[in-house]
Every structure is written in structure tokens, then in C-alpha cells.
Amino acid sequence: MKYSRQRELIREAVERSTHHPTADAIYQEVRKKEPNISLATVYRNLNQLADNGIIRRVAVPGEPEHFDHTMAYHEHMICTQCGCVVDIWPEKPLYEQFEALSETGITGYDLILHGLCRACADRNNLKQD
Amino acid sequence: MKYSRQRELIREAVERSTHHPTADAIYQEVRKKEPNISLATVYRNLNQLADNGIIRRVAVPGEPEHFDHTMAYHEHMICTQCGCVVDIWPEKPLYEQFEALSETGITGYDLILHGLCRACADRNNLKQD
DNA sequence: CTATGTGCAAAGGGTTTGCAAGTAG
DNA sequence: CTACTTGCAAACCCTTTGCACATAG
Numbered sequence: 118m119k120y121s122r123q124r125e126l127i128r129e130a131v132e133r134s135t136h137h138p139t140a141d142a143i144y145q146e147v148r149k150k151e152p153n154i155s156l157a158t159v160y161r162n163l164n165q166l167a168d169n170g171i172i173r174r175v176a177v178p179g180e181p182e183h184f185d186h187t188m189a190y191h192e193h194m195i196c197t198q199c200g201c202v203v204d205i206w207p208e209k210p211l212y213e214q215f216e217a218l219s220e221t222g223i224t225g226y227d228l229i230l231h232g233l234c235r236a237c238a239d240r241n242n243l244k245q246d
Numbered sequence: 247m248k249y250s251r252q253r254e255l256i257r258e259a260v261e262r263s264t265h266h267p268t269a270d271a272i273y274q275e276v277r278k279k280e281p282n283i284s285l286a287t288v289y290r291n292l293n294q295l296a297d298n299g300i301i302r303r304v305a306v307p308g309e310p311e312h313f314d315h316t317m318a319y320h321e322h323m324i325c326t327q328c329g330c331v332v333d334i335w336p337e338k339p340l341y342e343q344f345e346a347l348s349e350t351g352i353t354g355y356d357l358i359l360h361g362l363c364r365a366c367a368d369r370n371n372l373k374q375d
Numbered sequence: 376c377t378a379t380g381t382g383c384a385a386a387g388g389g390t391t392t393g394c395a396a397g398t399a400g
Numbered sequence: 401c402t403a404c405t406t407g408c409a410a411a412c413c414c415t416t417t418g419c420a421c422a423t424a425g
Contacts, residue, residue: 119424121380140415155382160415162380178305178356181414194348205347214343215359218334219323221367225360227307230344231353238350248399250405269390284407289390291405310389 118169124162126151131163131172137183137193137202175202177229196234198241203234247298253291255280260292260301266312266322266331304331306358325363327370332363 118124130146131138138146144159163184166172175183175193183202185193192205215223233241247253259275260267267275273288292313295301304312304322312331314322321334344352362370 119379121424123381153382157383157416158381164416176307178303178307192347194352197353207347211343214340218321218336218359219361221362221364223323223359223361224326227356227358227360229356230347231355232348233350233353235350248404250399252406282407286391286408287406293391 118165121162123147123151123154123158124165126154127159127162128166128171131166131184131186134184134186137175137185139181139183141181143184175229176227177202192228192230194230194232194234196237197231198233198237201234205230247294250291252276252280252283252287253294255283256288256291257295257300260295260313260315263313263315266304266314268310268312270310272313304358305356306331321357321359323359323361323363325366326360327362327366330363330365334359 126147127143130143140160140163144156147154167174173185173188175185177183177195190210192207194203194205215226255276256272259272269289269292273285276283296303302314302317304314306312306324319339321336323332323334344355
């Protein structure tokens with residue numbers, strides 16, 4: 118992978134992001150510094166970065182793909198109320214649980230948990246009181 | 247939901263299916279009996295049946311949606327070699343494991359396991375010998 | 376110099392939608 | 401009757417691709 122200013126900006130944008138941006142969100146962000154960048158370039162580079170294990174793809178059914186800069190093992194929960202994606206840090210990797218599920222072995226998985234994020238849960242509690 | 251011949255044919259096609267057909271596969275199947283049916287009708291009815299808990303959606307990242315007639319609790323594994331979708335019947339529902347992962351509760355999840363189906367595993371072993 | 380990367384515009388695939396006509400209850 | 405359903409075509413959304421030009425090494 119040879120250097121490109123665009124890829125570097127994209128990588129930095131994912132790195133900085135606290136939530137889990139989509140390709141379009143990254144596009145909007147990078148455009149602030151590189152107004153002429155093409156959405157195609159963003160897609161190409163996000164794919165390249167993901168394929169090289171530099172960022173992580175987060176597939177959410179029925180939504181455009183999200184991306185995550187945190188490569189350390191963790192899971193994701195999508196808030197059923199506001200739609201935000203939150204990191205979940207299990208004490209033990211779920212992977213161990215899954216391995217036993219198939220005689221022929223489990224080589225990977227895609228998992229999205231559904232629930233309420235802290236903010237939405239708190240907001241709901243306030244209304245109830 | 248009032249009766250329609252089309253919806254009934256679609257429901258039957260999903261019911262009969264042993265694998266986990268996509269909307270288009272159902273469309274091809276139903277067309278044998280109802281040549282003028284529209285793909286839009288298939289989509290509308292699959293969604294309707296899924297929303298009413300009569301069939302189940304199986305979202306596989308990067309693929310068109312699949313559908314499953316088996317409502318009883320089970321999981322799904324996609325074969326990394328041939329792409330087929332296999333049912334996995336865990337002894338204990340994974341759901342119980344997941345609940346503890348969020349303080350605010352887990353209300354559901356989407357999970358796709360990756361591995362080799364029986365047929366592909368056997369085929370690979372044969373070649374090795 | 377050449378292998379990669381870019382921007383643009385167009386194409387691609389899966390899915391949904393607007394509409395006028397048809398049909399179940 | 402009238403609310404739901406259909407077929408058709410067009411629209412939609414996200415993502416990829418073909419191409420001529422630009423650029424890193």
C-alpha cells in the first residue's frame with residue numbers, strides 16, 4: 118500500500134471518531150479538509166484499510182456498513198431507540214462459546230446485539246418518574 | 247391480513263424450502279405456479295409474513311436477505327466455502343449468555359456464524375487423503 | 376518509469392414505492 | 401362498499417467499477 122493523502126485523512130477520521138461512522142459520515146468529515154475527494158475513494162480506502170486489518174467493518178442488518186477504529190476484541194450493540202452503535206466489552210470472548218456449536222468448527226461470526234444505550238435508558242427512566 | 251393467493255403461494259414456498267431462500271429464489275419458485283407474479287409482491291409479502299412472526303428473516307452481511315420457515319429457536323451458520331446457510335441447534339439458547347453483556351439489557355440480536363458445512367468439510371477431507 | 380491511487384460519472388444489485396386496477400370480506 | 405392487494409415501472413440507496421489522469425516510490 119503506497120501512501121496517499123486521501124487514505125491518510127480517511128484513516129485519521131476513522132481513528133478520531135468516537136461512534137462508528139458509515140462511509141458517508143467519513144466522506145462528510147474528510148471533505149472538510151479535502152473538498153474534492155470522491156465518495157468512491159472513501160469506499161475504496163475503507164475497504165482497503167479493513168482488508169489490511171487496520172480498521173474493522175461493523176455490519177448492521179438493514180443499514181449501511183459502519184466502521185470501527187478499535188481493533189481490540191469487543192462486540193457491538195445497536196440502540197433500538199436512537200440507532201447509535203455502542204461498544205460492548207465482554208469479560209470472556211464469546212468466540213469460545215461459539216466454537217462448540219459446530220462439529221466442523223466455527224471460523225468467525227457476525228454479531229450485533231440490540232438494546233438501549235445508556236443515554237436512551239436514562240431518558241426513558243426520567244420520563245417514567 | 248386478508249387472504250391473497252399470492253401470499254399463500256409465497257408462504258408455502260418458504261415452508262417447503264429446506265435451505266434458506268432469498269426473495270429472488272422464492273420469486274423463481276412461485277413463478278412456476280403464478281407466472282405473472284411480481285417481484286415487488288414477493289418482497290411485500292415476505293416482509294409482511296416476517297413482521298407477523300410467520301417466517302423469520304436471516305440477515306447475512308454482504309448478501310441479499312434470506313428467509314427461514316423454522317420459527318423454533320436456532321442459530322445460523324454460513325458455509326465459508328459454498329455459501330449455503332445451515333441451521334445450528336444450540337443446547338442452551340445463546341440469548342442467556344448475551345443478556346449479561348449490557349447493564350441496560352439486551353432485547354435481541356443478529357448472529358451469523360461462519361464455518362464449513364458438513365458437505366464441504368467432507369469434500370476437503372477426501373482431497374487431503 | 377510503472378504500479379497504485381484518484382475523481383468522475385455511470386452502472387450495479389437488492390429493495391421499496393407510487394399508482395391505477397383488481398379483489399376479499 | 402372499501403380497505404387491502406396486485407403488477408408494473410420507476411425510484412431508491414448503498415456500493416462498486418471503467419476510465420483517463422495524477423502521483424508515490
